[in-house]
Amino acid sequence: MAAKSWIESANAPDCEFPIQNLPYGVFSVAGDAPRCGVAIGDRILDLAACETNGLIDAGGTFANPQLNDFIALGRETWARIRDRLTELLGEDGNRDLPLVAMQDARLHLPIRVTEYTDFYASRNHAFNVGVLFRGPENALPAQWTHMPIGYNGRASSVVVSGTDVIRPMGQLKTDDGPIWSECKRLDLELEMGAIVGANSRLGDRISVAEAEEMIFGYVLLNDWSARDIQAWEYQPLGPFQAKAFATTISPWIVTTAALAPFRSEGAERVNDLLPYLQEDRPGLYDINLSWALNGEVLARTNYNVMYYSSAQQLAHHSGSGCPMRVGDLLGSGTISGPERDQTGALLEMTEAGKHPVMVGGEERRFIQDGDTISLSGHAQGDGYRIGFGPCEGKVLPARS
Amino acid sequence: MAAKSWIESANAPDCEFPIQNLPYGVFSVAGDAPRCGVAIGDRILDLAACETNGLIDAGGTFANPQLNDFIALGRETWARIRDRLTELLGEDGNRDLPLVAMQDARLHLPIRVTEYTDFYASRNHAFNVGVLFRGPENALPAQWTHMPIGYNGRASSVVVSGTDVIRPMGQLKTDDGPIWSECKRLDLELEMGAIVGANSRLGDRISVAEAEEMIFGYVLLNDWSARDIQAWEYQPLGPFQAKAFATTISPWIVTTAALAPFRSEGAERVNDLLPYLQEDRPGLYDINLSWALNGEVLARTNYNVMYYSSAQQLAHHSGSGCPMRVGDLLGSGTISGPERDQTGALLEMTEAGKHPVMVGGEERRFIQDGDTISLSGHAQGDGYRIGFGPCEGKVLPARS
Incomplete structure (x- = not known):
């Protein structure tokens, strides 16, 4: 059976963003500064807030308005953060995460396109x-x-x-x-x-x-x-x-x-x-x-x-x-x-x-x-x- | 008669960098951090040092290792800085400028090439x-x-x-x-x-x-x-x-x-x-x-x-x-x-x-x-x- 999230909307069979996905993006809410997030079900996990709260460590890069600096940290960091997100968002995960409703967020270009x-x-x-x-x-x-x-x-x-x-x-x-x-x-x-x-x-x-x-x-x-x-x-x-x-x-x-x-x-x-x-x-x-x-x-x-x-x-x-x-x-x-x-x-x-x-x-x-x-x-x-x-x-x- | 500089090497008729030129570049000396400069005769005027010394004001952009931020200040700033450099380097200019011998400098890419x-x-x-x-x-x-x-x-x-x-x-x-x-x-x-x-x-x-x-x-x-x-x-x-x-x-x-x-x-x-x-x-x-x-x-x-x-x-x-x-x-x-x-x-x-x-x-x-x-x-x-x-x-x- 496929792994599940404690966020119910992520478990629907046709949901685009189940716990197996965890795609990265850049979002803002109500005119706030754009920052990095991950999509889960019908919500976005605020990765900048996760870093501030000590839940995740990506060297502060998730507060940036693009993912380039996070990406530049390399494959081992990508794997470590993915493992941590899977843990936080899994069935036995942390119920007290900084989540935003997808519908309330504005999505931005996820990277500064170099070329x-x-x-x-x-x-x-x-x-x-x-x-x-x-x-x-x-x-x-x-x-x-x-x-x-x-x-x-x-x-x-x-x-x-x-x-x-x-x-x-x-x-x-x-x-x-x-x-x-x-x-x-x-x-x-x-x-x-x-x-x-x-x-x-x-x-x-x-x-x-x-x-x-x-x-x-x-x-x-x-x-x-x-x-x-x-x-x-x-x-x-x-x-x-x-x-x-x-x-x-x-x-x-x-x-x-x-x-x-x-x-x-x-x-x-x-x-x-x-x-x-x-x-x-x-x-x-x-x-x-x-x-x-x-x-x-x-x-x-x-x-x-x-x-x-x-x-x-x-x-x-x-x-x-x-x-x-x-x-x-x-x-x-x-x-x-x-x-x-x-x-x-x-x-x-x-x-x-x-x-x-x-x-x-x-x-x-x-x-x-x-x-x-x-x-x-x-x-x-x-x-x-x-x-x-x-x-x-x-x-x-x-x-x- | 063409305008002259107090820096004699700039006044030779075949000099590439007379006072009429004043081209911008990025240089470093002996492993120092690259910074912006202007070529005059056989020397480079250290524009970052000029800003530190209060001789020129380009919002601190000359301390950067590329000219993009200076350039982004716009045409009026380009004109104002050129006037000021012409004054400082002219025949009645400032004899106490932070100059570097061109031969001692390493020259870098002058801009971060966007595309x-x-x-x-x-x-x-x-x-x-x-x-x-x-x-x-x-x-x-x-x-x-x-x-x-x-x-x-x-x-x-x-x-x-x-x-x-x-x-x-x-x-x-x-x-x-x-x-x-x-x-x-x-x-x-x-x-x-x-x-x-x-x-x-x-x-x-x-x-x-x-x-x-x-x-x-x-x-x-x-x-x-x-x-x-x-x-x-x-x-x-x-x-x-x-x-x-x-x-x-x-x-x-x-x-x-x-x-x-x-x-x-x-x-x-x-x-x-x-x-x-x-x-x-x-x-x-x-x-x-x-x-x-x-x-x-x-x-x-x-x-x-x-x-x-x-x-x-x-x-x-x-x-x-x-x-x-x-x-x-x-x-x-x-x-x-x-x-x-x-x-x-x-x-x-x-x-x-x-x-x-x-x-x-x-x-x-x-x-x-x-x-x-x-x-x-x-x-x-x-x-x-x-x-x-x-x-x-x-x-x-x-x-x-």
Whole structure:
């Protein structure tokens, strides 16, 4: 039987935050200073207050408005604090903890995002999008099955779930030359984000095994994309303003400790990988994912359709000797299964607008003003589930 | 007649750091804590000590090991401090200042690089490299004359002049499939770097005029590039590990105030720009640039060959509503004139290795282990020059 908490709401089979999860976030109540907390059932344990009360010791880092300093303490501290939280919140735990009702809290960006890198690791997505941008002949880049292709994204526009997304302006191509316009092909990208939890030095390379140990946890991630801006700008140096206006992440970081029981093989390989990318054990996770437009679920997929794990991505990222730092965010790449109702982007689902989907009785080719996009994810255990909490954003009209 | 300093070494006509310059940096002496300083002749004025002594007031920010907090104080403070430094260091200035001999100081990275963006704004370079990567038909991307093409680079590997550069490892393409190898086509890119000096908010767009006001100053920048890694990895999402192993900047930030007399038109336009990119006044600067391999100058060019100014780049960067932050570094893109001895990269100079150059009696196609690459730059005034100081790095063998 699955372990239980003395907090009853945490024990419901569909609760996202049971005692097996214990995800970290940053919250505030009624205008108080943001501080670190852990989600349990329908409540948040105030970790800053726990430190003040002597219940937990993380060197005072939980009073900070981001988790970077806690994360930087390292894996042994992560394990020690998790053990202590399991004890405090377990069935025989401490009934006198500083708890806050989730509904009373405002959730903030859980980390100061040091740098943001986005990958491209779903073969279905890479192929589907490649067909639309470059035709079926050149759809899947030649190196795709040999390396996790990635690019540097923009960290300054990473926002927490609930932040409105302003439709971007940008250059669009027309037959009469480029114009300055609002984006007309606004899209989502359903992804997971891995949070790097340790530093590496200039010149060091990280093995896949070391990379696994360096990842603190995961969030849901929506890499909002302006497809028309992207099509005109992205050659030869990659996406730039098409991706720079917003990237939404969920407020709770689900730790690798919580996800450990859900390790999973990824997609079947079509060729051997070079040794620096080979994994000793499965590096993906069995995480059920879906996304909804205005509350209507349009696609369901799973993180384990991916071709590269975040550990492989991190190993590749440091391959040249590039230093990695606590708070670096690695987007998995859009997660798409092979079927239309498994795609993680409208670009794929509608084939660039050719085949609209119906949502609440209306056609959608791309995202309209006023639409809300919500991502969901959970790993299903025996009698409990490890949920990720909300990852949503409402689109506001462009500021022309 | 040009203004003089009471520090005689600052008054030599070829001195890089006369009183008209006053560039900011971060230095330490004999293992002391790094702090902010300003270069004057062959000395450094210790700005932290000036604050302690009550000679200058920048809110204590000069005691910090980076200039970000000073820069964040804003343009009025920049102007006030420059006036005060001109007074203290002028001919009738204060003879009792805390000065350090430049030769005794270690220079550090002058800013904490928040994010690093690299552009592609020399038409000669874009065309020449385009021919080599994609052939003459597709050399200059269609959008190139309409927008400053840029991509997000990696901030964690920006290093200060004098830092050794380790030859990167990476995936290279061969006829028998990709291999893991040391880079065999290591190159430089001669660039200027603009330092962003103010924040903008998510959703805000910055006009070109506002962007000019937001730029604190400039450094020399070498965007080291692994051409073979780049060729295999860069489609469709742009350069990644080929550029992530090191970017060298000069230690002194030359302010826009010092460069103001050297404003210059850039390259001739082949089409009108969209209004958001139009400039009211010339946005480039007349800065003589050169680079040397093991001390032998191989090319000379000028910053004013560029097609886009950093103000235009910054305006474009925020076009989607992307927030900009103090400490963001914008690489100009490789600066190349039309002739072979005006190119800012060996890739162009040797046509991807086909036509080697002679250096010290030896052939060079790309950079070899043990080679040192040095960039130089100065604006020539009437009787004085505004120099940038060193921007160099020595290449060490790969760690295989």
